[in-house]
Amino acid sequence: MASVRLENLRKEFGSVVAVKELTLHFPDKKFAAILGPSGCGKTTTMNMIAGLETPTRGFIYFDDRCMNDVPPGKRNVGFVFQNYAIFTHMTVAENIGFGLKIRGVDEATIRREVGKIAELLELTDMLPMNAGRLSVNDMQKVALGRSMIVKPRIFLLDEPFSNLDAAFRAYMRGELKRIQREIGQTMIYVTHDQVEAMSMADYIAVMDFGVLQQFGTPDEIYNQPVNLFVANFIGSPNMNFIPCYFHSQNGQGYLVQKHGNARILLDDRRRQLLERHPGNQDLIWGVRPEHLTLHAEPSQPEYLRATVRFLEPLGPKTVVHLELGDQDTIKVIAHPSYREKTGTVQWIEINPKYLHIFDAKTGLAIR
Amino acid sequence: MTQRPTWQIVLRYILVLIVVGWFTFPTYWMVTMAFKPKVEWSTAHGTIYWVPQNPTLDNFETVLTEYRGRFFRANQSSALPSIRSSIIVSIGGTLFALLIGTLAAYGLSRFSTDTGELPWYIALGRLGLLILVLLPFMVLWAWLGIIRYWYGILSFTLLGIAVNQLLDKFLALFYRGPTGSLAFSILQLRMFPPMAIVIPVMIMWSAFKLIDTWYGLIAVYGVVTFPFVVWLMKSFFDEIPRELDEAAIVDGASNWGAFFKVVLPLAKGGLASTALFVFILNWSDFLIALLLTTRDWPTIPVFLNSLVSSEIGAQHGPKAALGLLAVIPPVVFGILIQRYLVRGLTFGAIKR
Known part of the structure; x- marks a missing residue:
C-alpha cells in the first residue's frame, strides 16, 4: 500500500x-x-x-x-x-x-x-x-x-x-x-x-x-x-442561493435579500467579518433545503415569508418550492405528508448554524 | 398480405434465373470444359456441346504432366512449377503485407492522431508539388546516368521521402490544419493504375536483380496489398476499445504484449478476412507476374496465358482444367476461416 x-x-x-x-x-x-x-x-x-x-x-x-x-x-x-x-x-x-x-x-x-x-x-x-x-x-x-x-x-x-x-x-x-x-x-x-x-x-x-x-x-x-x-x-436537491447585501443598523448586522425584503439577522462574529469584507454589498447566502423548516404562522420575528409554488413528493420526503420575494426560488424539504396548495403563505425558519455566505464576485465562502 | 397473381411469381423466378444464369454460366462453362475431350472444345465439328458428351480427365493430365515443347509459348511444359510458384508468392506476399500492414495499422489506430483525412486541394496540391519538385532531380539523375543502377534508384527513393516530409513543413507555413497524412499517403499508393507503376517497378527490379525471383514477387505483392491491409486492419483495431490495451498495460503488459495477447486475438476475425482478401488479390494477379517473371517463377495466371500449341492453337480444355484447379485454394481457405469471417466477436467487450 x-x-x-x-x-x-x-x-x-x-x-x-x-x-x-x-x-x-x-x-x-x-x-x-x-x-x-x-x-x-x-x-x-x-x-x-x-x-x-x-x-x-x-x-x-x-x-x-x-x-x-x-x-x-x-x-x-x-x-x-x-x-x-x-x-x-x-x-x-x-x-x-x-x-x-x-x-x-x-x-x-x-x-x-x-x-x-x-x-x-x-x-x-x-x-x-x-x-x-x-x-x-x-x-x-x-x-x-x-x-x-x-x-x-x-x-x-x-x-x-x-x-x-x-x-x-x-x-x-x-x-x-x-x-x-x-x-x-x-x-x-x-x-x-x-x-x-x-x-x-x-x-x-x-x-x-x-x-x-x-x-x-x-x-x-x-x-x-x-x-x-x-x-x-454537493447535495440533492442542491443548496438554495439567494443574492443579498450586508446591511448594519443599530449595531446589528443583517443580510438583506436583493429581490425582496427578506432579512436575516447575523451573529456578532459574522457581522464583524462582513463589516471588514470589501465586497459586502454583493453577497449570496446559501442554505440547504434540509436545514430549513416551514411554519404556518410567524411565531418568531426572524421567520421569512414565502409563497408555495409547487410540491415534489419524493416518497420519504417532499421538496417544497417556494417563492421568496420577487424572483427568488427557495426549496425546502418537508415531511412526506406535507400537502399545502400553491399560493399558500408559509414562514421559513433558518437555522443560522447552517447558513453559508459567499462573495458573489469571487464565489468564495466567507467564514 | 394478399396473394400475388401466379404470373407475377413466375415472372419473378424467370428474372432471377436469367440473372443467376448470366453470372454463373462462365463458371459452368469452365467446369464442363475442363472435362471435355478435344473435339468438344469448340464448334469446329459443327455442334455446340453444352454438356460434355464423353467426360475425360485428359485435360488435367495434359497440364500436370511433363511433355517438353507441347506448349510453344510456355517456358515450362507442365503447370506444376507455376502452381508451386503461385502458392509460394501468394502466401509469401500475403504474410509480408499482413506483418507490416497490421503493425502499421495498430500504430495508426492507437498512437497517431492521423485520421487519414485531408482536404482534396491539399491532397492534390501536395501530390502535384511532389512531382514538380522531384522532376528536375529525375532529369538530373538520368543525365548523370545513375537512374538505371541500384544506387541511383535508392538515392532517388530516399530523396523522394525527404522531399515528401519537407513538403509537410512547407505547406504548414500557409495552411493551418493537416497538411500531410501517413494514412492517406499509404492509401495513395493504390491510386495509380497498376499498369502505370509496373513498368518502373520492372526497371527497378531489373536493377536490383529481382526479376524472376520468388522474393522479388513477394516484395511487390507485399507492397501492392499493404494499403489494403493497413486500412482494413485499422478499422478493425479502431473498433476495439483502447481501454483493453490500457487495462493490459496497467496489469503489467508491454505495448507488444497488449498487442499480441489482447488486441490481435480480438481482431482475428478481421485479420482472417483481410488475409483472404489479400490472398485472392495476389493469387489472381496477372499483370505484375507477367512482367516480373520469365522462366522460373511464372504464376498460374501467366502460365494459363501461354497454353497454346502449334497444333490447334489455344488449349481450351487444359486452360479450363488448370483454372478449375486454381479456384481450389481460395475456396478452401475461405471455408477454413469462415467462422472467423463472422463479425461480432469483439462486441460486448465493452459497454459504450
Whole structure:
C-alpha cells in the first residue's frame, strides 16, 4: 500500500488544459474519491496516476518515490475502467489471472490466487465461462478481480459502477467499501455521482475545469463548502442561493435579500467579518433545503415569508418550492405528508448554524 | 398480405434465373470444359456441346504432366512449377503485407492522431508539388546516368521521402490544419493504375536483380496489398476499445504484449478476412507476374496465358482444367476461416 501525492500536476491536450496545477495528497490505506462534473479533468488525473497519460508538468509520488518516469506496468496499480475492458476472447479465470500470467507466475500459483479472488467476489462458478458471455454486473466483478489479483499498491477506479443497474450498484458500493476496509487498500475512486463519493469515501477531492475546488472529508465538503461550486455540486436537491447585501443598523448586522425584503439577522462574529469584507454589498447566502423548516404562522420575528409554488413528493420526503420575494426560488424539504396548495403563505425558519455566505464576485465562502 | 397473381411469381423466378444464369454460366462453362475431350472444345465439328458428351480427365493430365515443347509459348511444359510458384508468392506476399500492414495499422489506430483525412486541394496540391519538385532531380539523375543502377534508384527513393516530409513543413507555413497524412499517403499508393507503376517497378527490379525471383514477387505483392491491409486492419483495431490495451498495460503488459495477447486475438476475425482478401488479390494477379517473371517463377495466371500449341492453337480444355484447379485454394481457405469471417466477436467487450 502507498499514499499518492500530486505536486503541481498539469496536463494539456493541445490548447486545452485538462488539469491545472493540481496539488493533492491521498493518504495511505484510505478511500479517496475525485468528484466532479464530466470534463472536469478527473479521469485525466487518474490516467496520469496510472501512467497512461504523461503529465505536461508536475510530479506524482507514491509514498516518497517519484513515479513520473515509471512505466504503467511497473507502478503496480490496479485500474478498473468504466466500461470494464474485459478480454472477451478469454475465460473468466484467464481474465482474472492475466496480471499474474504477464508477470510470469507459475500455473499452480495462478490457479490458487484466481480461486481466492473468485471466492471473494463470488465468481467461482463462472471461472471456466467465456468472459464475453457474462452479464454486465459480473463483468464488472471480473474487472475488479483482475485488478485485485496483482495486489496493487493503489487501486484506481474510474466510475466503475455507472453502467450497473441501481440495485447492484448499491450492493457493489457496500462490497467495495467492505473489501477496502478489510485489506486496508489505498483506493482512488473517480465519480460524478456525489452520492457514491459521499457514501464510500474517507476523503473527497472536488474538481471543476481541471482545478481542485476542495479536498476534505465528506463532512467538511458537505458542511463547509469553500465556494459556490462545491456548495452547489454537493447535495440533492442542491443548496438554495439567494443574492443579498450586508446591511448594519443599530449595531446589528443583517443580510438583506436583493429581490425582496427578506432579512436575516447575523451573529456578532459574522457581522464583524462582513463589516471588514470589501465586497459586502454583493453577497449570496446559501442554505440547504434540509436545514430549513416551514411554519404556518410567524411565531418568531426572524421567520421569512414565502409563497408555495409547487410540491415534489419524493416518497420519504417532499421538496417544497417556494417563492421568496420577487424572483427568488427557495426549496425546502418537508415531511412526506406535507400537502399545502400553491399560493399558500408559509414562514421559513433558518437555522443560522447552517447558513453559508459567499462573495458573489469571487464565489468564495466567507467564514 | 394478399396473394400475388401466379404470373407475377413466375415472372419473378424467370428474372432471377436469367440473372443467376448470366453470372454463373462462365463458371459452368469452365467446369464442363475442363472435362471435355478435344473435339468438344469448340464448334469446329459443327455442334455446340453444352454438356460434355464423353467426360475425360485428359485435360488435367495434359497440364500436370511433363511433355517438353507441347506448349510453344510456355517456358515450362507442365503447370506444376507455376502452381508451386503461385502458392509460394501468394502466401509469401500475403504474410509480408499482413506483418507490416497490421503493425502499421495498430500504430495508426492507437498512437497517431492521423485520421487519414485531408482536404482534396491539399491532397492534390501536395501530390502535384511532389512531382514538380522531384522532376528536375529525375532529369538530373538520368543525365548523370545513375537512374538505371541500384544506387541511383535508392538515392532517388530516399530523396523522394525527404522531399515528401519537407513538403509537410512547407505547406504548414500557409495552411493551418493537416497538411500531410501517413494514412492517406499509404492509401495513395493504390491510386495509380497498376499498369502505370509496373513498368518502373520492372526497371527497378531489373536493377536490383529481382526479376524472376520468388522474393522479388513477394516484395511487390507485399507492397501492392499493404494499403489494403493497413486500412482494413485499422478499422478493425479502431473498433476495439483502447481501454483493453490500457487495462493490459496497467496489469503489467508491454505495448507488444497488449498487442499480441489482447488486441490481435480480438481482431482475428478481421485479420482472417483481410488475409483472404489479400490472398485472392495476389493469387489472381496477372499483370505484375507477367512482367516480373520469365522462366522460373511464372504464376498460374501467366502460365494459363501461354497454353497454346502449334497444333490447334489455344488449349481450351487444359486452360479450363488448370483454372478449375486454381479456384481450389481460395475456396478452401475461405471455408477454413469462415467462422472467423463472422463479425461480432469483439462486441460486448465493452459497454459504450
